[in-house]
Amino acid sequence: MPLIDFTDKGLYCAPGNFYIDPWKSVDHAIITHAHSDHARWGSKNYLCHTDTKPILQLRLGENPYQTLPWGEPIVINGVTVSLHPAGHIIGSSQIRVEYRGEVWVVSGDYKTENDGISSAFEPVPCHTFITESTFGLPIYRWKPQPEIYADIQHWIRKNQADDKASVIIAYSLGKAQRVLQAIAEVTDKIFVHGAIWNTHEVLVQAGWKLPVVRRVTPEVPKEDYRGSVIIAPPSADGTPWMKRFSPYSVGVCSGWMQVRGNARRRNVDAGFPLSDHADWYGLMDAIKATGAQKVFVTHGFQAAFSRYLNENGIEAAEVKTEYGNDEEDAPANVKEGEPEESAVEDINENVE
């Protein structure tokens, strides 16, 4: 019996009797991070990192939440559980599970580059590693964050020179807060969409020092948007909601922008390959750093990624999960895909 089983409800640890990121209602759920495909509504008890709790409260409502800081082990039914930074978004954690000397680590989503806001990814030695593979092909090699930030800033300055607003499309949790750092270095005229505003407020209340932003509302005079930067979620892109910013230019921040076809298909003015997931090289480094003998590969390019691992001396297998519906995980039909949880807020924002 493996320590973690892949069941129809999610990743299940039988000796500990808990699930990790379940997609169906369970009694005990440990949550890696607050994105909607990993943190689902309906479980009785949640365990997550301290920084994740306020976001879960916003997204899932009041529930029994237990929190843990990074690196502090607790024992659940004889199984030792600890959380370690995954570097994906604020609060995102890898889950380390140890039982009778055997160690498994569930990565959730992760990136290996330190983005300055999500806490740096920490390799955790283990026997078995469960990794994501969103960008598990060698065509995905990210430019260093400072270079991409410089590109974004250059683009904003050019728009300012043309007296245009810069609309940046970024996922409301994670990317929006991250890109805010880059924007604040060139302007203090920053607006955010309602969906991002809600997350922003919760984080500020929880003590995060984020740059000051204004919410986009019908009351804001149109002139205020001139030369400003607006951060909006993917679901707002191309909707009438955007008209008020005219004249404006649209830039999308997403790892998928690495491939020209995706940028062109989205019909955006600029694409910035800024991702909260590890690139191919980051995934490889992370796996090697764990020293794991066995790797399970979840959402992304599972087939290619696990085949490559097997050919290179690391035993790997594909696992089917229901992860991979957040912005970055859904490559082609970002706009037309299943509604994101923020869509409700977006609709309210759009009807005025």
Place this chain on the structure above:
Amino acid sequence: MSEPSHDIIPGVDSAHAEIQEPGIGLFADLVKVIGTSTKTNDKLEALANYFNTAPDKDKVWVIAIFSGRRPRRVVNSNQLIAWCIEMANIPGWLFGECYHTVGDLGETISLLLPETHDPLTSTAKPLHYYIEHFIKIDKQEEAIRKQFILDSWKEMNQSERYVFNKLITGSFRIGVSQKTMVNALARVTTLDASVIAHRISGNWDPSTVGFAELLDDDVRIIDHSRPYPFYLAYALDEAPETLGDPNDWQVEWKWDGIRGQVIKRNNQLFVWSRGEELMTDKFPEYHILNNLLPEGTVIDGEIIPSVDEKPLPFALLQTRIGRKNITRKQLQDAPITFFAYDLLEFEGEDWRNRPLSERRTKLEEIVQPLNTPILLLSPVVQFNTWTELAEMRRSSREQGAEGFMIKKKSSAYQVGRKVGDWWKWKIDPLVIDAVMIYAQKGSGRRSNLYTDYTFAVRDGDKLVSFTKAYSGLTDKEFAQVDAFVKRNSIEKFGPVRTVKPELVFEIAFEGIAASNRHKSGVALRFPRMSKWRKDKKVEEINTLDDLKKMLEVYGTKS
């Protein structure tokens, strides 16, 4: 010994001070702006900027590339893939996976090659250096060409490698119209756009022509082969009655061949296609025109096979395109003729600004007395009312035409696609309802999405595939079909997925011909998805018999 004076080594300082020419990165930046910007004005600005800053020799190559004179392919894809695999140190199958995801060979390679230097300090050489060097070593052995490519890759960053790869694979297709480029050139030179359009058309070699020679206003190089830019029509979307008095308009059949220009100058004959390809040697039938046509004549018309003045289907013309050697049988089966539409130059004088009625009269005076089956007048359709014309339009297919061209009798022969004086009034396409059975990922902007589909009609209990189609759906619909494909795949053959036969589409096409290359026995011309028939079930689609009937009525045997 005295201290060395600065004067002792003159020239060293100035040699160091020599400004280094901008590298291929300048071109890569231009391609990036053109590739991502959605507004013509931004593209125009980027081009004008480029023409203001790039080295002259690079500019000439860019004009050549953007006007369809891209350099020939110098390496084959398999060699390039092998060298990339070697340099990136990855297995071949993984290259294949990446290629399927990116959908573009040059881009895949550019993304896979390891970074070999600091991306901020490019050491790449100018665009013309790479192109001209390549032309130089074109005939040399593989090892030399390989070394050159590997060295070039090493000195470039990712976006430079991308444009470089596109150039050497001969696959540079760029989202900028010739018109936009001409307008950008008009901004940075003293010439009018129409003069530039004419200057950059025709038979010039970017490796020998200088920028000044091409576009300075005081040079008069004589290029006898140079065609005029074609005047193109927009589709008539409104009722023809909106055009007013029928007497003001000249109507001709719209033939389905290749638009072309026949030029007789300096006792030489030149035949150009609309794609500005010189086709004189591809169609030996035309050679006698050099003896027949008067000196200084340029005629606009259609390159089309015909027998007894009746046009043959496009499929026959296709058997002749791209052939270097033409057999006697091909000459017999698909005799190429030229249907003359218009007269652009007469006795060496540019006639384009004279009214169409005058040009037509002169055209008839020239063509009729020749009495040759090679050069025919495209007949003017006689009609009194628009209703009568609409009635005649129904017989287009029987005439071998795809509708009418409607031209104002007073119109000048303009440059490019212009609204107002010329219209094309095409017939509705043929349609058939079919079910999707296979799907494959697209390329370019559709990489990562299943957008290339194969369709089938019913034959009893079986489904028989008969065509592929890639276009006609909105991005949103493509995304929905893509999601369906991912959920309903039955089998996987390499990049192709067999899907549950459930989605029904109306397939529109312009023509149908018998074909023994296809299981269904037919080949369609310009098939595309005209409607997603969500209201229809797979049991309700058309049958193979329906297709065969269409072949009988509209088809042509090839």
